[in-house]
Amino acid sequence: MGKKDDFIQNITNGYQTKGESIILGGAMLDGEAIADTFVKIPLKTLNRHGLIAGATGTGKTKTIQVFSEQLSQAGIPVLMMDIKGDFSGIAKEGEEKSFITERHAKINLPYKTAHFPIELMTLSEQGGVRLRATVSEFGPVLFSRILDLNATQSGVVSVIFKFCDDKKMPLLDLKDFKKVINYITEEGKEEISANYGKISTSTTGTILRKIIELEQQGADLFFGELSFEIDDLMRIDENGRGYVNIIRLTDIQDKPKLFSTFMLSLLAEIYQQMPEKGDAEQPELVIFIDEAHLIFNEASKVLLDQIESIVKLIRSKGVGIYFVTQNPMDVPSGVLAQLGLKIQHALRAFTANDRQAIKKTADNYPTSEFYKTDELLTSLGIGEALVTALNEKGIPTPLVATMMRAPESRMDILTESEIQEINAKSKLVKKYSELIDRESAYEMLTKKINEAEVIATKQQAEKVVKKATKLEPTTTEVVGKSVLKILTSATFIRGAFGVLSKMLKK
Template sequence: MTATKFSESIRTGYDCKGEHIILGGALLNGEAVPDTLIKIPLKTINRHGLIAGATGTGKTKTIQVLSEQLSQNGIPVVMMDIKGDFSGIAMPGEVKPFITERHEKMGIPYETKAFPVELLTLSKQDGVRLRATVSEFGPVLFSRILDLNDTQSGVVSVIFKYCDDHQIPLLDLKDFKKLLQYATEEGKAEFEKEYGRISTASTGSILRKIIELEQQGADIFFGELSFDINDLMRIDSNGNGYINIIRLTDIQDKPKLFSTFMLCLLAEIYSQMPEQGDSGRPELVIFIDEAHLIFDQASKALLDQIETIVKLIRSKGIGIYFITQNPTDVPNGVLAQLGLKIQHALRAFTANDRKAIKMTAENYPLSEFYKTDEVITQLGIGEALVTALNEKGIPTPLAACMMRAPMSRMDILTQSEIDTINNNSKLVKKYQETIDRESAYEILNKKIETAQEAAAQEQQRKTEAKETQRSAPQKSSAMNPIVKVLTSATFIRGAFGILSKILNK
């Protein structure tokens, strides 16, 4: 009776009349229950999600399954791959007995398939180079990334305004550093006249924050050619959405760069994508692996910015999925926005682990079929607790799910396979060249040089004038003795005395 009631509950809760993807089949008491498929409507994919679980429990394969089915439905994917174990999606998988047996239990046919892939990079790794200019961030976002106070943020706004007013391109970090220097040195009078005094203490603090960002490799990221987000929306000739894998294996210890890029990407997508409301399918789905790297060291201002973007971007048809070990890694304000939750196993080795599991269980709907906190520790590899939103936006019943196997390779690409993908990529050719056109750094240097040359010429003119004056014949300043006598007071008084006597006669 319980099994029948369970089957009916799952079939009703996960019934889909429109387009959907299939995650796998429901489990009860650790056994697959026939004809209880876990279906996720495409129209709710842009309501965001969470994929959590301990290391080695199958999170990456779950992302692979989701990405494959989204791609099959013509929906492009962006995957931020920090561990480097996702690239095998570009090659077909292998038919193996344990996989076919697993699928038979769920009643899902198994096939192998490769998917269209672009390999992107923030660093000097091979692949499509991702860049953005400083001006594209804008003063508010740039200040939040640097974690500046109100006074320092005001200085950043003034510098952006100066560049706008004088049509000076602000492209990379050396441009911004040059402007900081110019505002308090050679251009101090100009800035004070137009915008008021800028404190050297503020510019010094901002400069130190920029140097910290540079040390994490941001100097490579800022610049041209800026990445066009439309290149993430591509569909191949077979109607499959491209899976854009951003290879981040070399920036695991650079959370500042990671969060900088992620915020820039989300902000650009949000600003450029048209408003869609509740459309029938998403335009793009973004998976952010090791999401705790964003939140661990983020300031409150940065967290507020992330939360705001997550709230608003779904109306643009964009779904964001955070992948981490424990849901508690994600702030409550963000967690509350996530419609799909896939929870793989957690391990209770310590008292703190047990507390975390209890807190995690409270994030899921109550179920008469499961004791959630117990099931979380008993799930096997490739199994997960799932709750989603149905086509009406109502939360589905909690279900333990046997996840279907990926159709693509469950392993990484070889170097030769990576080379083949990059050699055939149109985007690699488009973005491989670094452009360093004339911008603030060069313009201000020329301005300073011109001012110095003018000052030097003026100084030279004054020096030459003094030398000319010294070398000219000098008129004697000594007065002629006769003139001196004739103009003396004694002579004049005497002359007036003689004249007076003559007149009196």
């Protein structure tokens, strides 16, 4: 047997599947595609997570599109972060162009055009399904980690959550949380001190500043009701295809704190609510996190530990997470070690640091007698990638240079009118469009403070009336009118007291 025959046998055996699988493309050797040598990924191992990496312009976006289409076709819902606005075209059929049919002819894989069911979602005021969560749903631990608080500050956050639970006051949005902070440092200081211990105003001041920083990145739009229900990510259309849920993030590229806040809350919610699936035949949901460095670059050590923990545990819930980034080194080693599927597009070597990074990247892949990995990483063409996955027994497959199949849907974005048409037909847009502002901590504490002021006002007014009876008749009449104003106008309380005090001193 020659080299080519050995290669074909190696790849055919390595990517053989008994159960359902998806085809990413065809194997390549010495820069040429080998017909009928398909790179197949078992559905059974897709909850083992993965990485899609490569320099700008090497084909990562189209790979994600192909991956999403194949998952949808297999009845697996997808959630993807669309930071550059590239994926909405999945909703429309592609075009059968000559360069696409030629590519598919080389690997002997039939090409057809298709469209797929999508939902457009948003964290901001863009059109689409509004994604929200309440502060209470985060809980004190995750909320503290999002704010990057130390142990003392986190303890105060726990006290705030406990106080609100004890008083049956919902924490829905950031307005609620800020109101509680103000209350425990001012009007409710004695109450908190007696029941929960003393709290430093410098500590609450730091927490408040952190919340304001989060608000400036648009989190005030994210926190609130109606909370998004994760079951709405698991929808299948009438043809048995999984929905591709696209979160439009084009307007929050400069707000990584909001992005990481949303991602962590979503992953935590999925982990808490979804039942254990064990060794299922296919995942319940696959999540693509584009520009993953936005999460990791802004994350503290504690937050990174949280992400790593969730990635380890969530696969047992039938959820696969795929990180998309330019350089694999953007992903922390603890997370990288959890990833079963790796799709590596070309890297560029312009500097000594680039060459060093490429060498480290090559070391992360299985050795191959057919490739010099570090050299191949810089010579891959657009739409070509190195692939290694896990077979159905959980064993790494051979490293293979792959000519990726082309997307079946439109390789361009939707027009504004097409976006509006999709949103107009969406049941989820209607469901989550209403902003609910029910009575919560803000309103309840405001009411409590106002009632306390009214009681204090009445008590003070009674004292004023008693003293006023000892004054001259004309003066008593004036005082009586002032007291009436005190009792009927909450906004006039402080000014009226000042006038009365001066009169009494005379």
